[in-house]
Amino acid sequence: MSSPRLLPTTRAEMSSLGWSELDILLVSGDAYVDHPSFGSALLGRWLAAQGWRVGIAAQPRWETTEDVARMGRPRLFAGASAGALDSMLAHYTAFRKKRSDDAFTPGGKAGARPNRASIVYTGLLKRAFPGLPVVLGGVEASLRRAAHYDFWGDSLRRSILLDSKADLLVYGMGERAVAEIARRLAYSPDLLRLRGIPGSAFMGGPEDLPPGAACLRLPSYEGLLADPKKLMEATLSLEAQMRSGCWALQEHAGRAVVFAPPAEPLSTDELDRLYALPFSRLPHPSYREAIPAMEMIRSSVTAHRGCAGGCSFCALALHQGRRIASRSRQSLLAEAAELARRPDWDGSVTDLGGPSANMWGARCAAEPKACKRSSCLTPSICPHFQDDQAGLLSLLRSLKSVPGVKHLRVASGVRHDLALRCPDYAKALASEFTGGQLKLAPEHSSEAVLALMRKPSFKVFERYLSLFEKESKAAGKEQYVIPYLMSAFPGCTDADMRALASWLRARGWKPRQVQCFIPVPGTVATAMYFAGIDPAGRAIKVARTDAERLRQHGILTEGWQMPRPRRQSR
Numbered sequence: 001m002s003s004p005r006l007l008p009t010t011r012a013e014m015s016s017l018g019w020s021e022l023d024i025l026l027v028s029g030d031a032y033v034d035h036p037s038f039g040s041a042l043l044g045r046w047l048a049a050q051g052w053r054v055g056i057a058a059q060p061r062w063e064t065t066e067d068v069a070r071m072g073r074p075r076l077f078a079g080a081s082a083g084a085l086d087s088m089l090a091h092y093t094a095f096r097k098k099r100s101d102d103a104f105t106p107g108g109k110a111g112a113r114p115n116r117a118s119i120v121y122t123g124l125l126k127r128a129f130p131g132l133p134v135v136l137g138g139v140e141a142s143l144r145r146a147a148h149y150d151f152w153g154d155s156l157r158r159s160i161l162l163d164s165k166a167d168l169l170v171y172g173m174g175e176r177a178v179a180e181i182a183r184r185l186a187y188s189p190d191l192l193r194l195r196g197i198p199g200s201a202f203m204g205g206p207e208d209l210p211p212g213a214a215c216l217r218l219p220s221y222e223g224l225l226a227d228p229k230k231l232m233e234a235t236l237s238l239e240a241q242m243r244s245g246c247w248a249l250q251e252h253a254g255r256a257v258v259f260a261p262p263a264e265p266l267s268t269d270e271l272d273r274l275y276a277l278p279f280s281r282l283p284h285p286s287y288r289e290a291i292p293a294m295e296m297i298r299s300s301v302t303a304h305r306g307c308a309g310g311c312s313f314c315a316l317a318l319h320q321g322r323r324i325a326s327r328s329r330q331s332l333l334a335e336a337a338e339l340a341r342r343p344d345w346d347g348s349v350t351d352l353g354g355p356s357a358n359m360w361g362a363r364c365a366a367e368p369k370a371c372k373r374s375s376c377l378t379p380s381i382c383p384h385f386q387d388d389q390a391g392l393l394s395l396l397r398s399l400k401s402v403p404g405v406k407h408l409r410v411a412s413g414v415r416h417d418l419a420l421r422c423p424d425y426a427k428a429l430a431s432e433f434t435g436g437q438l439k440l441a442p443e444h445s446s447e448a449v450l451a452l453m454r455k456p457s458f459k460v461f462e463r464y465l466s467l468f469e470k471e472s473k474a475a476g477k478e479q480y481v482i483p484y485l486m487s488a489f490p491g492c493t494d495a496d497m498r499a500l501a502s503w504l505r506a507r508g509w510k511p512r513q514v515q516c517f518i519p520v521p522g523t524v525a526t527a528m529y530f531a532g533i534d535p536a537g538r539a540i541k542v543a544r545t546d547a548e549r550l551r552q553h554g555i556l557t558e559g560w561q562m563p564r565p566r567r568q569s570r
């Protein structure tokens, strides 16, 4: 089957493709943009390339089944995802105030997806198509796959697999799992045959494990309710499962959520094939208003997946994992050339990166599945971690010389500890690839807080900052570092915030990008927040009430009297 120009969203669009029914329906909380950065488009194209007839129901109304049922009952299964973000994170601020905007919706307006969208969409699909297998996926499902702390309800919740009543949950990047689900369901509708697909979780028991399989037993949901400290053990166990590739299991009132081993990351060849699919890079033509997220990524190029950093507050390690999967140089050059041929293009590649700017081509030279470390980069860079910043620099320069490319910028966050390993890369970043401002994420100045965050020492940031300023000056460019900072992280005190504020004041920097810590479901930092302990079990102070959190935040964000601002951060 040739790839459709766009995946259908209506009966009329299905008819124009000559399709009388769908094999798979994908429901998403994001608008439908045919771009590889949008999950439903990515998975839909991936499945369509394998011959399946896939339709998209983007941001369906949830008070009626009309929108999800518009294209009829799919033959094999329906997939549901809250979208690119956890729906509660998308809807509420760090102080639990309702947001009025949503970057993944036409016009940037909030209100196009429900709270707890994974649960709502699964129920909607079950009502529309009784008996049809419903598979839950996406970031929200990944982060909430085990029992977790929910900041917005201030409570421990069960695995979202139980609360949604989905038939299967796909965690992590879903390409391999969804293709396997489609293949197995096409062979037989028996749901039991779906058990054990790598990168998925299902309701079952120890009897579902292959004989002799290594399995981590997480503390049960009831165990977490009885002892909050056990959330740390559960979270670290799930992290260990992602690393080692074993099975895991967690009981909820005598029933078990079984986590099959994580799916292997896509190979370079597979990633190249995925990104070579005929994405139009455009929103569905029915939209009348711009989609802010689309505007941001329209001219950016994804070079890799995964992040070796393992920052304790970041959900990426739980979703994409620590192993880096990189596209080939040829594939990236081909995408830049294709961008350059677009009539609506202004000649600027606005970013080349991934979860971080400079991990393209990085790999573990040992056996990552035997690794016991929670980060490849902290407390010091692992001797087995092999990055390729020289190769990345050569790639950046090659992309810049693609005919039609006038500018190439690096907008993803740069790992400054890695950048320091390659002086040529660090120098070129300042002189050739920074458009006036460079994003860095020191997050804090307190060494104790940074250790809890699993971030590099602040001295490393200061070293990089000096280098960046020196190289910018040498290149005759006036440009600034934009430091990403965080308040109210577990273990952080008012005194730590004041120390950070004085460091900024001493430089004449007024902070503009300060995030108050949000306990996102499933992370180690969230376990610290909830349990009041560090990963080693030692008690830590936690700014837990809104008053405490606001006070820490205010130390950085309020009362800045800058008599003679010297340098602006962001």
Ligand code: SF4
Pocket (backbone or CB within 6 Å): 308, 363, 364, 365, 366, 367, 368, 371, 372, 373, 375, 376, 377, 382, 383, 384, 385, 386
């Ligand atoms: S051995 Fe080192 S490089 Fe490999 S996964 Fe572990 S920490 Fe990362």
